Amino acid sequence: MTAPALTGPPSEPEQPERATKSAEFAASADRRTRARRPVPLTGGLLLALLVLVPVAAGLGAYPIPTGDVLSSVLHRVGLGESGLDRVAESVLWNVRFPRIVLALLVGASLGCAGALMQGVFGNPLAEPGVIGVSSGAAVGAVAAIALGIDVLGAWTVPVFAFVTGLGTVLLVYAMARSGGRTEVVTLILTGIAVNAFALALIGLFLFFADTAAVNQITFWQLGSLSQATWPKVLAVLPCAVLGLALAPLYARRLDLLALGERPARHLGVDVERLRITLVLIVALLTAAAVSISGIVSFVGLVVPHLLRMAAGPGHRFLVPGSALLGALVLLAADLTARTVAAPAELPLGVLTALLGSPFFFWLLRRTRRRQGGWA
């Protein structure tokens, strides 16, 4: 499929007409193979979402046929048909749909943040937790619960989680920075130290909390979307939309960053600025998601991996694609969490970790076999 080695005299790069046809063919043929995969993959992901959303809306303790779900949606947007009975309408629009939309937003945020994180760190093992978003958010949430802080009513825990999550990232970044530069290794090591400190704080709060608070804390940390309401959707929405809209703008620069910091700078990327911008976007996406859903692990880690295997490492597809696949995965996971052990509900974070970690292990082994290690 590619041209054989070129043995002619070397040609001047600025004189394209002297380039051999075979190399041109190789270059354009390669671009075709690259361009071919993302399109059907995007289509497939969108199609899967279109199928899964009405199915998920129908399944549960109060089953609603998929056809009824669709006619209720059509009714609401004003396209004829009568609505369902009062109970079904209420279940659908006050319980199922907010939960589904929240799952999509949280999944898209986590998947996209994972792809950005791995790109920023040039490391396929990075995930948003590395820079302290999740543990920082957990400190805020746990503190609010354990100390019985109630200043913002039902919003206390999410707001505390969001603020401390974002604050922790800024702290990690500021501490890792010296002389106007941040080295990736320093950033990761600082993240480890801050994560450990956050865990200690959480332990301390747990130690002093009463039994009811301990239960609530444990439940929060396991991750769940069971408290989904439209106001919570609206709380996540601006952060998620902003982050998801900005992220693809940096795809090309993330590609260049794969060459390393200096080569990326040689190609015109302001690396330091790119990194702080992306860290902030990751923090925004993750803090918003985690503050509502609790800790949901492995989505940000595994989703970009899967897509990289399927469509290559180019971030132009990887970043938006990870948002789509993340939404799909989290919707499926949440559907499983609330139906597999009905009427009980599995904690979402437990489910994603339970399925995600062996799957990640399999990915590791497979990639290792194919590449002979991590390059």
Add this chain to the structure above:
Amino acid sequence: MSRRRFPYVGALRGRPAPPPPARAGDVLAETESLRVRLGAREVLRGVDLAVRAGEVLALVGPNGAGKSTLLGALAADLPAAGGVVRIHGRPAAEWSAPELALRRAVLPQSAELSFPFPVADVVRMGRAPHAADPAVDDAVVAAAMAATEVGAFAARPFPALSGGERARVALARVLAQQAPLLLLDEPTAALDLRHQELVLRLCRERARAGDAVVVVLHDLGLAAAYAHRVAVLRGGRVAADGPPAEVFSEALLTEVYDQPVEVLPHPRTGTVLVTPKRSL
């Protein structure tokens, strides 16, 4: 298809224009009593050097003499602790990253890649500083791959290549950048005999086309054969600077490398041959 399909580097803030073509002899980069510190050590201790368009300048010298550091300073990677580095006539620190990317291209000592991009994509990354124009990009990338003989594995993932193949792909990326100042750090280190010659012939071609080429070399024979000018570094200073035939004297090289060296004319061409004195 629109010409700007993707938000390329700088596209949001307006892309800087490429510099006008240089005339032979124009100084594209220069240092004046440049001092550079790495950690506590002063690696460069007062270097004066000019890099001119149309010229291949080889930096040679023993390990730790400051060759790569000097190259890094010329690339605007390392700040000056004293003195000044000027690139295209302006202090290095005053250029923005996108402006510099149109003026100098840098080949690092070792080529890394954190994700398995295919070779053609890696070479195409060299086009990032320029306004996206698929037709021009395709042609330039194809030409750069042909020149470095990497077309045969254009679709292979970069991490699957051998060291020498990676080095050539990295060089192809640097050529695709089409910057008038080329800074190459040991481009021949991982290459076989044929490709060492190929790379230095490419350097000469670029110089003939009007570019300035700075190349760090360990092989003094290659430097003597291909460089217009050689700067010998020793202990962070330029010990000698001039055409290889003048600079490469037995006395100087023996002293600089702390190793007895013989310099003799090639029996057929008369160019300088450098070989260590061996007593076997």
